[in-house]
Amino acid sequence: MLPWLTPMLEDLLVEAALETLVMVGGAAAIAVLFGLPLALLLHATAPGGLAPSAALNRPLGLVVNAVRSTPFIILMVAIVPFTRLVAGTSIGTGAAIVPLALAATAFIARLFENALREVDRGVVEAARAMGASRLQIVLKVLVPEALPGLLAAITVTLVSLVGYSAMAGAVGGGGLGDLGIRFGYQRFMPEVMATVVLILILFVQGLQSLGDWLVRRLRRR
């Protein structure tokens, strides 16, 4: 398929691309699953929110910021005991998903929170005036109204995860970034490095275009 690579390298490349997909997809799915409730909680407990509570909002915000400000490579190593607890091992693609998901959850939670904050307060007030409960406001107003912003946040997170996943090689996570380092850099094979970079660029481009297209579709109405 790629004449400048040996068949063995081609196989490695396909394998690595799949590993990247699994890591990015898995971590993103977990991040959305935990990040959205977290963001809703942050949004609701903020001053002027649906259920303002500084006692909940401050510590929650602190934890999210702490995770976000820890460099990923350090976070990955620092939470090895936790990773072992969750994944049973601290080595491999599956294990790499744990730190990736953790970092992405904190990341996406803030992005989601921003998207929720963009929802016009007047619309929320109108829903209250119509007798909507807080749960109804969250499910029928906040989330649907913020949907374009939420989708944009998912796109940004996916793109960031592609970058983070390159570091997963440090814990034997594999993936395209790992392949690039081991073959392209350490074995002096610039053609492997170039291919890896090219695939990553296509990957990110594809994600971004898909995300943008979805957001545009939603915003148009």
Added chain:
Amino acid sequence: MMLDQPGPDLPVAAGRVPPAIRLTGLRRHFRGAPAPALDGISLEVAPGEVFGVIGRSGAGKSTLIRCVNLLERPDAGRVEVLGGDLTAEGEAGLRTARRGIGMVFQHFNLLASRTVAGNIAFPLEVAGVPRAEREARVAELLPLVGLAEKRDAWPAQLSGGQKQRVGIARALASAPSILLCDEATSALDPETTTEILGLLADLRSRLRLTVLLITHEMAVVKALCDRVAVLEAGRVIEQGPVFDVFTRPRAATTRRFVAEVIGHDVPPGTLAALPAPGPGEARRLLRVLFAGPHSTRAVVSEASRRFALDLNIVAGRIDAIGARPFGIMALAAYGVPEAVEAAILWMRGLGLTVDELAWEEG
């Protein structure tokens, strides 16, 4: 400060029917604000009445209307709607009560993620009305607000006036008997404002709605309201039937509001151009309100002849509020002091209202 003077046709005044909305001693002081937003407000709105609250921005009118459905909880005071004390309700009771109170907003506050039909159905959905019933109700409401064609349009595709029509249909979806309008026309151009006011007037009589509206435009009050309260610094400084407040404003703020619409202040520069009084002559500036049986009599020329006065008309306007015509005229009167005095008494005797305006150059 000013006494409430409801007209004889208002059931509340006659004590026959309990008010639809009764606010008693509302107070609200926002943290960090130098003055309270509401400083002891009491109001009653009769069933079927359109009651306007007018005030400048910062007068407290937004806080006031948001207290009626307790979007804003007052620090003190009672809010009674249709006989029930909302201030005593818990969250669940409040949600139920709010479903009986429609609200229209200045910025429409439509859900961008829902179509016109979806927006109108929203309050019904929230109340747990089954889908078929919701759709039937939406089909009923769309032509009522003139949007039959726009059922599946998205809010982003609508003009301001159309958005407000959706807002009105949504407010009426759960068939409330009370409608709160929070500056409902303030974001619209004059032509659309007239259109929306017409729609509200039509709906009000067709659905026998009780309407409480807040506005900073006296034209809205003039077009739609039965009674009006003027709000300043969180207090009601004047209230009464719109006709009375328009024709006989008392507080300075009210006069300014009224002047915006019917402009019976003397135009600037007019007085400076008038001749000085002759020796032994008095010169007085009178404002005469013609309303009632003698509004068609040639009062000016008659007074001039009878009392040997020179009457100079410096401002005047004829208008109608709720099909009741009235005229207002500013007259510069020159003559023997006693004759001017006698003319004033004579005009008052005819049932005209004569006030003396200060002779301020400018």
